[in-house]
Structure formats: structure tokens, C-alpha cells
Amino acid sequence: MTEPFICRGDDDNFYFVKGIGAGRDSQIKEWVSGNLAQLFGIPVAPFRIVNVPEEILEILPPGHARDLGVGPAFGSIEKRLTEITIPQIREVPLEVRKALLCFDWWIGNGDRCFSENGGNPNLFWEPGKRELVVIDHNQAFDPEVTAETFFRDHIFHDVSTDIADDLVERQIYTDKMAKALDHWDSIVAGLPEEWLYIDPEMTIEVGLSTEELKTHLLRCLSDDFWNWK
Numbered sequence: 696m697t698e699p700f701i702c703r704g705d706d707d708n709f710y711f712v713k714g715i716g717a718g719r720d721s722q723i724k725e726w727v728s729g730n731l732a733q734l735f736g737i738p739v740a741p742f743r744i745v746n747v748p749e750e751i752l753e754i755l756p757p758g759h760a761r762d763l764g765v766g767p768a769f770g771s772i773e774k775r776l777t778e779i780t781i782p783q784i785r786e787v788p789l790e791v792r793k794a795l796l797c798f799d800w801w802i803g804n805g806d807r808c809f810s811e812n813g814g815n816p817n818l819f820w821e822p823g824k825r826e827l828v829v830i831d832h833n834q835a836f837d838p839e840v841t842a843e844t845f846f847r848d849h850i851f852h853d854v855s856t857d858i859a860d861d862l863v864e865r866q867i868y869t870d871k872m873a874k875a876l877d878h879w880d881s882i883v884a885g886l887p888e889e890w891l892y893i894d895p896e897m898t899i900e901v902g903l904s905t906e907e908l909k910t911h912l913l914r915c916l917s918d919d920f921w922n923w924k
Contacts, residue, residue, distance in 0.1 A: 716762025728832030
């Protein structure tokens with residue numbers, strides 16, 4: 696949906712780059728979620744804030760130049776893997792499946808749907824290395840996500856009961872979330888100032904508040920957070 700650009704950086708890595716056309720809120724969500732995922736132990740594709748120079752825009756069609764934009768953008772390093780298939784779901788280690796389910800519920804990411812009827816879980820799998828690579832968090836912090844729909848549609852929904860019924864495991868994940876939140880200030884401080892505004896002149900603030908995101912995440916400290924059934 697965000698139509699990222701494939702760009703080669705001056706470090707010779709290829710990046711999927713989400714510029715201003717993807718939406719400032721999308722860039723913020725990617726940065727915040729990606730950092731939280733790393734702290735939580737989720738195997739996200741390596742990412743960084745990349746700088747788009749004006750020279751690139753000069754060789755692009757006007758529409759593409761407008762969507763990519765100049766300055767800081769969100770870049771995720773391209774991983775040459777294949778999208779996960781239904782038969783491969785059970786190959787993903789159980790602990791990884793549980794962790795990703797909890798993490799997506801925590802950040803309100805209802806965009807990891809997959810079943811025999813279709814879907815796009817934004818996951819890649821390397822059978823030889825038994826490596827899962829997680830991408831795309833631009834749909835995180837969705838206020839419309841409910842327990843009913845999330846635990847029905849998530850690619851790893853089948854492990855939800857095991858977690859909900861295990862008080863020890865629930866505490867382990869709660870502790871992980873709390874420790875990740877200890878780094879909240881540094882995560883927010885890493886956001887480029889340009890991303891906090893809709894317009895290039897930086898006069899109109901984006902409608903997404905980082906305080907609202909933090910409030911959403913603090914749900915993990917409530918017993919209701921684990922009331923999935």
C-alpha cells in the first residue's frame with residue numbers, strides 16, 4: 696500500500712525506501728515499531744533512516760519524485776528471501792511464533808493476516824537457515840484492531856491459547872515489553888524532525904502523537920491486555 700522505492704545506498708546495500716508519499720505517520724510507525732521489535736527480539740529486516748538527495752529527484756518522473764521526497768526517509772535493507780507459505784508456518788520455531796503474536800498484539804498490528812483464503816503476512820522464510828524475516832509495520836497502532844479479529848486472522852493465531860493460559864509465559868512477555876519501553880525516549884528522539892510535519896516547510900504538525908502511541912503500548916501493564924478469550 697505504501698509503494699516503497701527500491702534504492703541503492705552509497706553503502707551498496709539495496710533498500711526498500713518509504714518516502715513522504717507513504718505518509719509521515721507510516722514512517723513514524725515503522726521507526727517506532729522497528730526499534731521496539733529489535734528490543735523485543737523480533738527478527739525484523741535491518742533498517743535505518745536514509746537520506747534522499749535532491750539529485751535523485753532530478754531523474755525521476757514528477758509523481759515519483761513527489762512521493763519519494765527529499766531528506767530523511769525510512770529504509771529497510773532488501774533481503775533476498777521468499778514469502779512464507781502455509782506449509783512453512785509450522786517450520787517457524789514455536790517461540791518465534793509466540794513472540795511475534797504477542798508483539799503484534801502489543802503494537803496493534805492487524806496486518807499480519809494469512810490463511811488458505813489468502814492474505815499478506817509480511818513475513819519471509821529461509822528454510823535452510825530456518826530464518827524468519829519480519830517487515831512492514833506501517834499499519835501498527837490501529838485503533839480498529841480488536842481481540843476478536845486479531846486472534847482469528849493472525850498468521851500465528853493458533854498459539855494464542857497456550858500463552859493466555861500460561862501465567863508464567865505472560866509475565867515473561869510483559870517484562871519484555873516493559874524493558875523495551877525503557878528505551879522509549881531514545882526511540883522518539885531518533886525520529887527526524889521533518890517526519891513530525893506534513894508539509895516541507897514544517898508548519899503543519901502530523902496528526903500522530905507519540906504520546907498516544909506510548910499510551911497504547913502501556914496497555915501491556917493491565918490484566919485486560921491478556922484477556923484474549
